[in-house]
Structures are given as C-alpha cells and as structure tokens.
Amino acid sequence: MTGFTARPEGRPAHDAEPSGTPRGTGGTAGRPGPADSGPADELTVVPKRHPGRWVTAIALLIVAAATLHSVFTNPRFGWDVVNTYLRDVSIGRGLLVTLELTAVCMAIGIVLGVVLAVMRLSANPVVRSAAFLYVSFFRGTPVLVQLLFWYNLAALYPQLTFGLPGVSLDANRLITPMLAALLGLGLNEAAYMSEIVRAGVQSVDHGQGEAAGALGLTKMQTMRRVILPQAMRVIIPPTGNETIGMLKTTALVSVLAVPDLLYSAQILYARNFQTIPLLIVASIWYLTVTTVLTIGQFYVERRFSRGNRTVAPTPLQQFRQLLRTHTPSATGRTPE
Amino acid sequence: MKKPDTVRPGAAAHLPADRQPPMVRAENVRKRFGPLEVLKGVDLEVRRGEVVCLIGPSGSGKSTFLRCINHLETLDGGRIWVGGQVVGYQRRGSKLHELGDREICRQRTEIGMVFQHFNLFPHMTVLQNLIEAPLRALKEPKAEATERALALLEQVGLGDKASAYPRHLSGGQQQRVAIARALCMRPKLMLFDEPTSALDPELVGDVLTVMRDLAASGMTMIVVTHEMGFARDIADRVVFFEAGQAVEVGPAKQVITEPRHARTKAFLAAVR
Numbered sequence A: 001m002t003g004f005t006a007r008p009e010g011r012p013a014h015d016a017e018p019s020g021t022p023r024g025t026g027g028t029a030g031r032p033g034p035a036d037s038g039p040a041d042e043l044t045v046v047p048k049r050h051p052g053r054w055v056t057a058i059a060l061l062i063v064a065a066a067t068l069h070s071v072f073t074n075p076r077f078g079w080d081v082v083n084t085y086l087r088d089v090s091i092g093r094g095l096l097v098t099l100e101l102t103a104v105c106m107a108i109g110i111v112l113g114v115v116l117a118v119m120r121l122s123a124n125p126v127v128r129s130a131a132f133l134y135v136s137f138f139r140g141t142p143v144l145v146q147l148l149f150w151y152n153l154a155a156l157y158p159q160l161t162f163g164l165p166g167v168s169l170d171a172n173r174l175i176t177p178m179l180a181a182l183l184g185l186g187l188n189e190a191a192y193m194s195e196i197v198r199a200g201v202q203s204v205d206h207g208q209g210e211a212a213g214a215l216g217l218t219k220m221q222t223m224r225r226v227i228l229p230q231a232m233r234v235i236i237p238p239t240g241n242e243t244i245g246m247l248k249t250t251a252l253v254s255v256l257a258v259p260d261l262l263y264s265a266q267i268l269y270a271r272n273f274q275t276i277p278l279l280i281v282a283s284i285w286y287l288t289v290t291t292v293l294t295i296g297q298f299y300v301e302r303r304f305s306r307g308n309r310t311v312a313p314t315p316l317q318q319f320r321q322l323l324r325t326h327t328p329s330a331t332g333r334t335p336e
Numbered sequence B: 001m002k003k004p005d006t007v008r009p010g011a012a013a014h015l016p017a018d019r020q021p022p023m024v025r026a027e028n029v030r031k032r033f034g035p036l037e038v039l040k041g042v043d044l045e046v047r048r049g050e051v052v053c054l055i056g057p058s059g060s061g062k063s064t065f066l067r068c069i070n071h072l073e074t075l076d077g078g079r080i081w082v083g084g085q086v087v088g089y090q091r092r093g094s095k096l097h098e099l100g101d102r103e104i105c106r107q108r109t110e111i112g113m114v115f116q117h118f119n120l121f122p123h124m125t126v127l128q129n130l131i132e133a134p135l136r137a138l139k140e141p142k143a144e145a146t147e148r149a150l151a152l153l154e155q156v157g158l159g160d161k162a163s164a165y166p167r168h169l170s171g172g173q174q175q176r177v178a179i180a181r182a183l184c185m186r187p188k189l190m191l192f193d194e195p196t197s198a199l200d201p202e203l204v205g206d207v208l209t210v211m212r213d214l215a216a217s218g219m220t221m222i223v224v225t226h227e228m229g230f231a232r233d234i235a236d237r238v239v240f241f242e243a244g245q246a247v248e249v250g251p252a253k254q255v256i257t258e259p260r261h262a263r264t265k266a267f268l269a270a271v272r
Helices: A051-073 A079-086 A089-120 A125-140 A143-151 A177-203 A206-214 A219-256 A261-272 A275-304 A315-325 B062-069 B101-108 B126-136 B142-155 B171-183 B201-216 B228-234 B252-257 B262-271
Strands: B024-033 B036-046 B051-055 B077-082 B089-092 B095-098 B111-114 B189-193 B220-224 B237-242 B245-251
Touching (some): A079 A275, A089 A177, A089 A219, A089 A261, A089 A275, A125 A177, A143 A219, A177 A219, A206 A219, A219 A261, A261 A275, B036 B062, B036 B077, B036 B245, B051 B228, B062 B077, B062 B189, B062 B220, B062 B237, B111 B171, B126 B142, B126 B171, B142 B171, B228 B252, B237 B262, B245 B252
Parallel strands (some): B051 B237, B111 B189
Antiparallel strands (some): B024 B036, B024 B077, B237 B245
C-alpha cells in the first residue's frame, strides 16, 4: 500500500465538468442548458457582491458621528482656547524648534547611518565589529536615557579635552540642552538608519555588483552609481517612517527643557492651567506636520521606483479608479 | 560588425599575428570553495581572434573558470594571463600578491563579460547602461561614448531602444544590450557565461546571431554554453569540463561530433 490516496474513479468531484456523459435525459439539442452552452457574449458577468462593506461603513459612520458629537458638545475640550493658541507665537517658535530638531537629527542619522552600514558590510572585520558594537549600544538603551546622559555629560567629564593638548572646554557650557538633544536623538537615529541602509544594500541583486565590477568600475563607483540608487527603493519607505517617528520622538526633549512644541505648550498650561486645550494644540500641529511628511514620502517613493514595474498611483488616480470600479457602466454590468 | 569599432588596439598590435602571445593563457588554475575543490589544475591557451566554447555538466567548474579570467573569483593556485599580463596578481619573489581594487578594475576594462541573467542596471536607460563604464572607468568624453554606444545598439538591432528602461525589453533584447554594454568598453576579450540559458527558446536566435557576427569580426571569445549547435558551428575549439578539469580539448566539430573521451561521449549523448 502506498501513502497516496486517489479519489475513486468514476465519481466526479463536486464541481467537476460533466464530461462525456449526458446530464439527465432532457438535454436535447434544441434547448441549451442554463450555463454551459450558448455564445459567451450574451451572458452578463456579475462580480462578487460585498454586502459586508456596506454594513461596516454604516457601523463606522454611527461611531464616528457619536464621537464627533461628544467632542464638539463637551465644553471641557475648550475649543475656543484651542483656537486662540493655535497661532500663538510661542507655540509657533516651539514648532520651529521641533522641525529643526527633526531635520538636523535625521540628517545626522542618515549620514552616520550610511557610514555605519558601509562599515557593517565591509570586508574588514575590525571595522565591521566596531559598527556592530555601535548599533547594539545605541539600539539597546532607551533614547530617553541617552538624552539624559548627554545632558549630564558634565558630571562625567567636567572638562572636555578630546585628548588634544591645549583644548579644554567647560562641558556645562558646551553641552547646551539643544546640543544634548541633537546628539542624543541623532546618534540614536544613526543606529536605526544603518540597519535600514544595510537592508537596502543587501536587497540589491548580487549580479549588479558583479556586472559593475566586470565593467571596470571600482568598488566605490559601484556602490555610488549602481548599488545605492537601487537600494533607495528599499531604503526610502522606512526612512520616511523614521522621519515621522523622529518628529514625535523630539517631544522627549521637553525633559531637557528644550523649548520644542510640547515644552512650549507645557510652559503655557503651567501658567493658565488650560492643560487639555494646549495638548490638543500641540497634537494638531504634530498631526499637520506628519500629514505633510506622509504626502512628501509618497511622492519621494514614486520618484525612486523609476525603472520599476510598480509605480503607485497618486491618491487622485486611486480615487478615480475607485469611482470607475463602482460605476456600473464601466464594469460591463447593466444597471439594476 | 567592423573590427575597429569593437577592438581597442592592444599593446602587441604591431607584431605579426603568428608572433603575438596568446590572448589568454591559464596555467594549473586551482580554486576551492571551502572543502569543495571546483578547479583542479586547468590549463588552457586561447589565441587572438579565437572562439572557444566551454561545455560540460553543471558543477563541472566551467563557469568558475570563466569568472577567474577577469578575477571575479580569486585563485588558490596557478596563474592566468590575459594579453600577456597576469590577471589579479603581481609576482613578488616566489609569491603572488593580489592587486588592489584600482589595478584590477583597470585590467577588467579590457575584458568584457556577459552574464546569464544579463545584469543590466534597471535604474538606468539602455544608453546610460552602455556609457556608464566608459565615462567612469575610462574617463571618456560623453559625446564620444554616446556616439559609439548608439552605433553598437544599431549593430545589435536595438537602435530604437536607447532611451528605454531594461524592464521594457524582452530577455533577448536585454541580453543584446548587455553584449553592447560590454563591447562599449572596446574589450580585447569577451567572456560569455551561459548567455542564452535564461532566455525563452524563441529569443535565443537573435542573441546567437549577434554573437556570430561578433565572432566573424575577429573578437576573441570564451563562451560557456549548452548550445551544442552554436559551439559546433561557431567555435574554433571546444573544451569539455568535468569535475574541475578540462577533460577534452579539441577542434569544435571533432569534440562534438566524434568525442574521444568516454565522459564527453556520455555527456553529449545525454544532452542530445
């Protein structure tokens, strides 16, 4: 006995074609069966219906309406206060500090991240291990702890000499809250970015590097002209996520009294006790910037998928596509 | 295909043909991957303008040998000369020292290579694929490289595809672009690593036609192939590889139609 079990012959499966044997006795030549004969173009193709979509849509609408009603009728949200402080000067300054922190920390993260990634992919075992140690250290401790460490660096090294003769800087004056924030967030980000860049470089087909090498391009030229441009397609989406994540992580610097968006709001509500409205103000601005960044990310991704099969449609194109599939005439269906 | 378009004047061009050193000389080439010995001392000489096909079962070391010729693989023993120069190494006393990246790259600019999977750069247009290496590795002016690239595309029958991206081309067209890309460096030697193995059967012909033209133009070619018909018709000599050794070397027609070695006979009987 073999391990295989065959379906008994002579008993066709449930949905098998009725082959050869005439089905029933009433099937005469003049009367075509309901679905298995006749010219195909006379039949209407009906796509699968999705009643569940309508049910979930209605349920969600009810929940959304209830939530909105509560939000706008509960006076404790203090929407008038929100409206007043949304364009407040100190909130605006805080937003600029948040944007500056995000931009500079991401720049540090990306540049250092690429260097670390190239180091991790190096054939030199010393360089490789150094990058590995860096990544494990900065990924292995909370970024909040790192921020506090940089902020309190003066407790470790009151005078910074950098090992150079004649150099002696007062750590307390050199490491301002802003510099501690940039170092803490930037160096931490570099660890994550290096992993993203490494994954991108490794995603490029091995043959690409070989082909470039066989043409006489040096390793550096190959990396810059052939590997990295192709790795970008893999690197860009998570980098966009990292940027959006960084924008929100900058809120941590409020513990160092850096006047970012959150800390500016905190200063205000410490004075006027409008805690919730001011947190809403901060949230609205965070949400606005992340939305702008998300849109930017979408178009940057499109740019870098050049020469590739799947170029994502823009939201406008997607919307048009949605309208088209839900317009009866476009699908070949006759309207009910 | 005209010879001056594709062949850069070599160092020994002034010598008469019969006094020139062989284009490729391999001497006792050995290579191992970990415990596996893939090349067990291969000797081969390829004259200028000669077309040599390497055949044999997969895993016999023919592709590895080909990749050693432009130093895509390092050697564990023996030497390979291309145009009278040792590839990838420099002799100091009794030792061979591996050359630096820059020097190896300079040697590779004279050796064109075509891969089984084309390996075109997908983020560049066809024209950019062709001129990238001439611009970066040979530091040629762009106008000059572009002019030669367009002429080469014309020769491989793809004159209208210069601004297309590789993904818009069929496999056969991509492989012809890859051949043009290698020729754009004006190499003195062309290596082909199973150039038609990844192609749909109906697309093989176009690629083989281009290779035939190239052979007729006097290019020195070493081709790893399973196309026995091509090997018989185009190659001057055929080398049968098995288990890391060049088992049988001889004129193409003789090796393929009346092989002497028992293993060659068995292999040819199996692929036919």
